[in-house]
Amino acid sequence: MLRQYELVERVKAYDPDADEAMLNHAYVYTVQKHGSQKRASGDPYFSHPVEVAGLMTDLKLDQQTIATALLHDTVEDTLTTIDDIKANFGPEIARLVDGVTKLSKIEQMPEDERAAENLRKFLLAMSEDIRVLLVKLGDRLHNMRTLHFIKNEDKRRRIARETIDIYAPLAERIGMYEYMREMQALAFEHLEPDAFATISGRLAQIREQEGGQVDAIALAIKQALAEAGLKVEVQGREKQPYSIWRKMAERHVSFDQITDIFAFRVLCEKPEDCYLALGTLHTTWQFIPGRFKDYISTPKNNGYRSLHTALIYSGSMRVEVQIRTQEMHRTNHFGLAAHWAYKQHDEPDGQVAWLRDLIEIVDASHDPEELLENTRLAIYQDRIFAFSPKGALFQLPKGATPVDFAFAVHTDLGAQTIGAKINGRHMPLRTPLANGDVVEIIKGGDAEPQLSWLGFVVTGKARAAIRRAVRHKEREEVAELGAKLYDQIAARTPAKVGKKALREALKRLDMEEEEDLMYAIGAAKISDHEVMEALVPGSTADFEDNTDDRHNRQPISIRGLKPGNAYTLADCCHPVPGDRIVGLRRKGESVEVHNIQCLSLASGIDNDWLDLDWGDRSGVAIGRLVVTLYDRRGTIAEMANIVARNHADVRSLEQVRVENPFATYEIDVEVQDLAHLTRLLSALRASDAVAQAERV
Structure with missing residues (x-):
């Protein structure tokens, strides 16, 4: 564990103007507040925030972030309040500590909902200040390093699964590959212990048997580049067990069939040297077609820059090579944090522009399962590059379509899409895009997202926006039906109903807007009797005891309808529970439920058909x-x-x-x-x- 003076010296080494007194105060404060608390390892609890602060100094982050790392567990695990932090360290550090605190686990929730709620709070806190993400990733990395001390296996596996599903992908998306790889490796060891042990054992055997071959290849690469006049550093490394396991699973191959266990990294002085090195390697050894990627001219969304290629060395050995500058190498290791300089009122760094998409997904997601699905789509997929007609570059997941492209440009453009041209040719909206495609979106003023698009879009942003638009459209249709029914209800009241009576009725029903009432009527969430009584109190008193039984009976439930969808049992065939049924959905009307043998179904061939079934709720x-x-x-x-x-x-x-x-x-x-x-x-x-x- 870092001593107090060691931590301060680390910060002063890269920030000589740092407030030494404030850092000392934060260190002593966390030691005092955590007191005699112990971790599962038996170490004093305050050793954890001190180690997290040490990780932040490795990233050369500012003094406010270091203090936040020291204090990040005090509000959650001691009697300290955010007001206490504010009084001692000021509003900025209090805000950062509060942001990290909000990401605390919600132990009482079901697993998927807990993960989704953590993720929701995580993204919202990140949107306010990216330093919250950096501290939380450091917190999770240190917790993963000590995960083996937790005795409960289910808890270890839950934390490991959350790490590999959420935290490691987020680290990757801001370019912090070192954090990502270590999190994946540690989580993999707990989630797949047998596979981890087997692959680690095989790697150890290869290290014993390779007899210096890795060093020999690295030397050969360096010599070839030196002869071309390039001064470079060459590093050899083996793939992580988790990377090998994923490749085995994705390609359905055995360990022996993985031919690129070892990879090499060439570090150049200037970007132009990277391309000279690439040309030298390709003329010295045969390169493998389809394995070359240029992330220097077209960096990844997270700022990652490098040239990737694969060579056939010495006749049969496949060798992966990455070529980059020293500066690119540092950025690729620590991503956004490697060149981060915080200014309080600046816009987010270009590397994290994708964060706006994630926040939009949070706003649009309807339930925890949908949030997790859409966010994982947004942060955990391989990428392709496509261009707008004006040359703007957009990165999308493999399999993305013109609809995904349109939503990536702007949500409004996606909503108005009616067609697309790919490389100048009209193509179906479901066409998968390829690297380098030029995509022109054709839009219409009255267009709106279609439910059928969910069958082929692949980005989380597109799926979230489409679902939100479809839900909004359905609500409008139900409210429109409710308005028609409202007019009929109002006509049955003993007094004329005006706007004033409607406003008073909304208050009595505890509703905010007129549309809320119309939706409730259309969705059969409120009875005619209740609406009449709210409009004209006492208007139903004369027949209170003789109220139509239909108002006191639960409506029949029907499976296959989305929550809130209004329905009517068709007058042409009068279906009853037990009949095989189908739904017809026409614009501006409720869903009509028909007996499958109804002859009038032929007239609804151009409408949306819904496969329905009777639910469990009894009715008449x-x-x-x-x-x-x-x-x-x-x-x-x-x-x-x-x-x-x-x-x-x-x-x-x-x-x-x-x-x-x-x-x-x-x-x-x-x-x-x-x-x-x-x-x-x-x-x-x-x-x-x-x-x-x-x-x-």
Whole structure:
């Protein structure tokens, strides 16, 4: 553990003007506040924040960040408050400590929701100050280094899974590859202990058997470049066990089939030397087609810059080579932190422009599962490069489409997309883009995102924006239906209803906006009776005891509809629970639920069809029957008695024709389900008063 004077000396080495007294105060403060607390390892708890502060000095971060690292657990794990931090260290450090504190684990939540809520708080805190991310990554890295001291295996695995799913990808996205690799390696050891042990063992065998071959290859590369007049440093390294395991899983190959266990790094003095070195290596050894990548002319989103190539050395050995300058190398190790100079009111660094997309995903995500899915899409995929017609460069995941491109340019452009040209040719919106494609988006003023796009877009930003737009559109349609129903309800009240009555009704119903009420009516979240009473209190008193039973019964639930979607049971076929059903969705109307055998379905062929099923919630439905009675006194009464004895209710009765000696009626009956309706039909057919009974 770093001693107090050692930590201060580290900071003063790269920031001679640092406030030594403030740093000493922060060190002593965290030691005092954590007191006798112990870590799982048995070490004093304050050793953890001190080590995190040491990691921050490796990144040469400012004194406020070092103090934040020292203090980051005091609010969560001691009686210290944010106000205490503010009083002792000022508002800036208090704000940073508060940002890190907000990322604390939410142990009581289900696993996915806990991870999603941590991620949500993480991204929102990052949006306020990127130093919060840097301290939290240092905190997580040190916790991973001591994870083996935790005795509970489930807890170790949960922390390791969260690290490999969220923290390591975030470290990668800001270019902190050293943090990413170490987090992945430590998490892999706990998540796949057998695979880790096997691969580590094989790597140890190779190190024993290679007999200095790595040094020999590095020397050969250096000599070839020296003969070309280039002064370089060459390093050889082996792949991490986690990288090898991922490659084995992705390519479905064994360890013996991995031919690029070792890789080499060439460090040049100037960027132009990198390209000279590349040309020399390609003329000295055969390069492997398809393995060359130029991240110097087109850096990754996180600022990573390097040339990548693969060579065939000495006839058969495949060798990976990365070529970069010393400055690029430092940036590639520590990313944003390597050249970070904080200015309080500056815009975020260009390397983290992607952060705005992540914040947009946080705002758009509807539930924890969706948030995790979209954010992982945004931070953890291989990239391609595509251009706008004006030459602007956009990095996208492999498999991205013109719709993904449009949303990457701007959310409004994505929403208005109606077509696209790729390299000057009109192409379908679902076409995957390739490296170097020039994409021109064709937009329409009245266009809107389509639900079908979710079938092919791959970026988290696009998926989040489409889902948000679709939910908004559905809400508008339900509210529009509710407005029509509201007019009918208002017409039944004993007094004329105006704007004032509506405003008072909103207050009584504890609703903010008129649209909220219309949506509640359209989505059947509120009954006609409740709306009438809110509009004109006491208007339903005269028939309180005789209120239509339909208002007191739960609506039938239907699976396959999104939450809040309004529906109506179609009048043409009157489906009841037990029928096989399908939904028709027309613009501005609720979803119509039809019996699958309904003849009128043919007229809805151009509308959205929804595969539906009856839910678990019981209710009542209207079945329509055509009943032919003998035209004599008492037959209608007999029919009504049969309906009542079978615990059904007559809702309407209409005579449709008279053909002596018969009279035919259409009768709507309220039943529980198909079995109930079938029993009623059997009882009617058994009666001497009934000549024929069929369901419509």
